[in-house]
Amino acid sequence: MKKFERFEGVVAPLDRANVDTDLIIPKQFLKSIKRTGFGVNLFDELRYLDEGEPGQDCSQRPLNPDFVLNKPRYQGAEILLTRRNFGCGSSREHAPWALEDFGFKVVVAPSFADIFYNNAFKNGILLITFDEDTIDRLFDEVEAKEGYRMDVDLENQRVITHRGEILEFEVDEFRKHCLLEGLDDIGLTLKDEDAIRRFEESHRQARPWLFRQPA
Amino acid sequence: MSGQTLYDKLWNQHLVKQRDDGTALIYIDRHMLHEVTSPQAFEGLRLANRKPWRLDTNLATTDHNVPTTLIERSQGNSGIKDPVSLIQVQTLDDNCVEYGITEFGINDPRQGIVHVVGPEQGATLPGMTVVCGDSHTATHGAFGALAHGIGTSEVEHVLATQCLLTQKMKNMQVRVEGELGLGVTAKDVVLAIIGKIGTAGGTGYAIEFAGSAIESLSMEGRMTVCNMAIEAGARVGMIAVDDTTIDYIGNRPYSPTGEQWEAAVADWRNLVSDPDAVFDNVVTLKAEDIEPQVSWGTSPEMVTGISGQVPDPNAAPDETVQRSHTRALEYMGLQANQKITDIKLDKIFIGSCTNARIEDLREAAKVAKGNKIADSIKLAMVVPGSGLVKRQAEEEGLDKIFIDAGFEWREPGCSMCLAMNADKLGAGEHCASTSNRNFEGRQGYGGRTHLVSPAMAAAAAIAGHFVDVRSLPANDATHAQEA
Numbered sequence: 001m002k003k004f005e006r007f008e009g010v011v012a013p014l015d016r017a018n019v020d021t022d023l024i025i026p027k028q029f030l031k032s033i034k035r036t037g038f039g040v041n042l043f044d045e046l047r048y049l050d051e052g053e054p055g056q057d058c059s060q061r062p063l064n065p066d067f068v069l070n071k072p073r074y075q076g077a078e079i080l081l082t083r084r085n086f087g088c089g090s091s092r093e094h095a096p097w098a099l100e101d102f103g104f105k106v107v108v109a110p111s112f113a114d115i116f117y118n119n120a121f122k123n124g125i126l127l128i129t130f131d132e133d134t135i136d137r138l139f140d141e142v143e144a145k146e147g148y149r150m151d152v153d154l155e156n157q158r159v160i161t162h163r164g165e166i167l168e169f170e171v172d173e174f175r176k177h178c179l180l181e182g183l184d185d186i187g188l189t190l191k192d193e194d195a196i197r198r199f200e201e202s203h204r205q206a207r208p209w210l211f212r213q214p215a
Numbered sequence: 216m217s218g219q220t221l222y223d224k225l226w227n228q229h230l231v232k233q234r235d236d237g238t239a240l241i242y243i244d245r246h247m248l249h250e251v252t253s254p255q256a257f258e259g260l261r262l263a264n265r266k267p268w269r270l271d272t273n274l275a276t277t278d279h280n281v282p283t284t285l286i287e288r289s290q291g292n293s294g295i296k297d298p299v300s301l302i303q304v305q306t307l308d309d310n311c312v313e314y315g316i317t318e319f320g321i322n323d324p325r326q327g328i329v330h331v332v333g334p335e336q337g338a339t340l341p342g343m344t345v346v347c348g349d350s351h352t353a354t355h356g357a358f359g360a361l362a363h364g365i366g367t368s369e370v371e372h373v374l375a376t377q378c379l380l381t382q383k384m385k386n387m388q389v390r391v392e393g394e395l396g397l398g399v400t401a402k403d404v405v406l407a408i409i410g411k412i413g414t415a416g417g418t419g420y421a422i423e424f425a426g427s428a429i430e431s432l433s434m435e436g437r438m439t440v441c442n443m444a445i446e447a448g449a450r451v452g453m454i455a456v457d458d459t460t461i462d463y464i465g466n467r468p469y470s471p472t473g474e475q476w477e478a479a480v481a482d483w484r485n486l487v488s489d490p491d492a493v494f495d496n497v498v499t500l501k502a503e504d505i506e507p508q509v510s511w512g513t514s515p516e517m518v519t520g521i522s523g524q525v526p527d528p529n530a531a532p533d534e535t536v537q538r539s540h541t542r543a544l545e546y547m548g549l550q551a552n553q554k555i556t557d558i559k560l561d562k563i564f565i566g567s568c569t570n571a572r573i574e575d576l577r578e579a580a581k582v583a584k585g586n587k588i589a590d591s592i593k594l595a596m597v598v599p600g601s602g603l604v605k606r607q608a609e610e611e612g613l614d615k616i617f618i619d620a621g622f623e624w625r626e627p628g629c630s631m632c633l634a635m636n637a638d639k640l641g642a643g644e645h646c647a648s649t650s651n652r653n654f655e656g657r658q659g660y661g662g663r664t665h666l667v668s669p670a671m672a673a674a675a676a677i678a679g680h681f682v683d684v685r686s687l688p689a690n691d692a693t694h695a696q697e698a
């Protein structure tokens with residue numbers, strides 16, 4: 001996982017509550033054997049006018065001009081601003097894979113679904129929670145100002161809005177540490193590499209048959 | 216200090232590190248892989264530029280997607296018609312070649328359902344930790360091993376670190392005491408257990424199955440019981456090591472030999488719960504009370520004895536149960552109070568990681584021998600759990616018995632257990648199935664699954680409806696479990 005560094009990015013507003021994982025990435029795309037490449041099908045039903053099938057060349061598909069991510073002013077957005085209970089529904093890890101593959105690094109909302117919350121952090125996406133009033137205000141600001149950007153500073157747990165306002169947010173210490181250090185579960189476990197090797201060696205001594213290969 | 220349970224012992228033998236937050240790293244001895252849950256794990260490794268920690272711990276086979284007719288199978292991977300299935304199978308092949316992992320591919324005689332193959336190869340040994348990206352991995356616990364089903368992210372984690380990040384579970388013991396009646400098999404035992412404790416009864420626990428009736432089971436029977444621990448809510452099921460375990464393991468390709476064998480056996484003898492071990496929960500069943508079981512609903516806990524009847528939702532203890540029973544009866548097309556023996560079948564499936572080992576096929580063949588399947592049965596299929604099971608069955612002439620009776624004799628794989636390949640139920644069709652899940656749509660859209668033992672499935676095929684194997688005229692079906 002990449003280290004999460006301070007950055008300033010374009011904010012795209014998705015004005016919708018209870019965005020579920022099926023909306024984030026519809027189930028027909030789950031049969032893929034990959035965890036990359038889901039970005040073109042992110043929000044597939046909202047984004048395109050036709051019905052999405054796996055394996056299509058999405059550049060040829062008719063875009064829904066009304067969908068926020070299709071608007072020129074939000075191209076290259078890295079921060080998604082949305083409404084409450086984002087990521088509800090199934091436990092599919094494909095949802096954060098799709099967001100990440102599209103280019104989102106941060107999602108800002110009043111609340112997130114539980115499993116999605118875990119899955120997003122595991123995949124390097126920062127989820128920021130603000131109260132409903134702040135979110136309302138941010139929606140107004142973003143829509144009023146083309147090219148609205150936000151500076152996300154995880155280290156200091158704050159964002160600086162386009163107007164220069166500083167908004168502080170809460171984040172679990174452990175998750176913050178993992179994002180800043182770029183540690184996924186595997187990276188974290190590998191910090192104990194020596195302990196694992198030591199264990200493995202004594203395990204092999206004690207019970208060599210567990211390591212036996214067929215002749 | 217009180218003694219340790221079998222689970223405590225296995226846990227302690229593999230604990231690499233206990234973290235302050237309650238999670239722990241446990242070392243994994245055996246990692247089994249199949250084509251459905253592994254591709255993203257390999258891709259994750261590649262993206263992060265990581266290598267598998269240990270190659271020799273991994274053993275892969277294709278099972279979920281493979282077709283089971285001889286015609287398709289004789290063409291190797293190109294016999295797989297569904298493009299998505301084909302890609303999954305090929306991807307596993309490619310990944311195993313790229314990383315140097317042992318794989319039993321589609322036409323390898325050792326190929327089969329991952330939970331049949333591991334034990335058959337001796338790749339599952341007592342005292343091991345075993346994981347696989349599949350919820351029925353608890354099967355391997357029958358050998359006094361600690362076996363977990365894991366998700367794709369965890370598959371990647373195990374590949375990269377040889378450890379599983381997990382939390383210790385609570386200890387539960389399910390005791391089945393006494394002698395099983397004739398015609399009552401391991402499948403009936405585990406279905407009865409699930410019927411008693413429910414599909415959430417084991418949630419958060421590692422279950423140890425024990426008691427004289429469990430001890431009397433063969434290894435095949437023990438695997439059947441542990442296989443369905445997950446249907447009782449437990450990620451882990453296990454049985455203590457005894458002579459039956461050790462006899463089964465001798466002389467298998469991965470089993471130790473010579474002096475190492477002696478040392479291993481001495482060590483394995485300790486893989487039992489101490490007499491003074493304390494369990495957080497103990498449930499006891501009387502073997503004499505268990506009759507051949509049939510599931511009538513859409514959850515494995517919706518099960519009853521063959522002499523019973525479909526329950527009346529109005530008699531349910533509370534409203535939630537009432538609603539789920541009503542819904543289940545509607546989906547299953549059954550009437551309240553209908554006798555189980557009045558349920559007519561359309562298809563018969565003998566197979567799956569629960570019941571596709573040699574003993575299972577023998578039990579079914581005993582019932583089928585010299586009989587014909589009923590005219591009303593559209594399809595009756597026997598799908599051996601592995602290429603080696605198939606070969607042994609053929610050596611014993613079981614294939615002939617099945618074919619003469621009107622069954623189709625197929626190539627090994629998961630097949631209609633989850634209907635990822637072409638073997639499926641049609642909407643509304645009732646199937647007597649030796650698999651483990653009767654969820655809505657599991658064996659095909661609108662399909663109606665009844666979980667039973669192999670002998671009961673064979674008997675139902677012949678009668679066209681459920682019958683009590685114990686009532687069959689003097690054949691040796693009733694001695695099936697003694698084989």
Ligand code: SF4
Pocket residue numbers: 278279328329330349351567568569628629632633650651
């Ligand atoms: S036989 Fe069925 S339950 Fe067993 S591994 Fe295959 S699909 Fe899963």
